[in-house]
Amino acid sequence: MSTLSYLETLYPSWGQQFLMDEVVFEVKTEHQHLVIFKNAQWGTVMALDGVIQTTEKDEFVYHEMMVHVPLLAHGNAKKVLIIGGGDGGILREVLKHQYVESVTQVEIDQQVIDMCITYLPNHSAGAYNNPKANIVIDDGVEFVNRCTEKFDVIISDSTDPMGPGEVLFTSRFYQGIQQSLAEGGVFVAQNGVSFLQTGEVVTTAKRLGSLFQDVHFYSSAIPTYVGGIMCFAWASDNRALLNVDLATLESRFAAAGLQTRFYTPQLHKGSFALPQYILDALNNG
Ligand code: SAM
Secondary structure (H helix, E strand, O other), X not given: XXXXXXXXXXXXXXXXXXXXXXXXXXXXXXXXXXXXXXXOOOEEEEEEOOEEEEEOOOHHHHHHHHHHHHHHHHOOOOEEEEEEOOOOHHHHHHOOOOOOOEEEEEEOOHHHHHHHHHHOHHHHOOHHHOOOEEXXXXXXXXXXXXXXXXXXXXXXXXXXXXXXXHHHHOHHHHHHHHHHEEXXXXXXXXXXXXXXXXHHXXXXXXXHHOOXXXXXXXXEOOOOOOOOOEXXXXXXXXXXXXXXXXXXHHHXXXXXXXXXXXXXXXXXXXXXXXXXXHHHHHHHO
């Protein structure tokens, strides 16, 4: 019997393909098409609406960079908000920071959470049962525009700006973020593979730039987010956070007792250095 293959459809004329050794779950949820399959190279893989979301093999790269950069820059985040993040990897990494008192995660699709707990258990690794975790099933844009609570760090781990994720790249969402961010806090968001989605970086910079004093991007190469480096948006009114020196990051990293496989304080500092084509796009934007 020939092996089925999964062709990512994020880009109309190009994409990565996975042989599916086994499709363990597939459903059209209320919000999106969800498929989880096994692949010899990447282990168990989850995709939403034709776009690879996470794999067992490389998930740590993305989750460590999305969490430890803002949390170690902040240094004393007690309340954290996650938008999206249904696979649980962001929640797992946030809870490794012992001084965090509560994490609220706003995920639109309960089935993503349920199926990832079942088929990708190491992503959340029990985080959904942690008493500090408060899981809310809602549209992230509605939550942040209604919420009166303030958060020290907000992380938007959303799908791409299509389908349910589209609203998480709008000015209305960023206005909600601004009103939900505590004084001195920082917001980070996945902002696409910049070589192929350069427009997303430029648009986000404009929209965040009208709301926050300090907007930047940092980057990392995530193996299965194909096309080169992924950019992460950074927005804060506290300019000091971006400029935390290496020695401080190193001491916070040591004090946190984090066992990472990708993040290092040196990489943290270096990740804010961007290629010229991105700087040009931002300047010309
Ligand atoms: N790391 C992936 C990436 O960079 O593309 C994202 C992974 S995570 C699975 C994306 C999550 O965003 C999904 O669980 C999806 O259900 C959720 N999501 C999409 N739109 C949303 C919305 N408007 N509000 C809350 N969660 C949303």
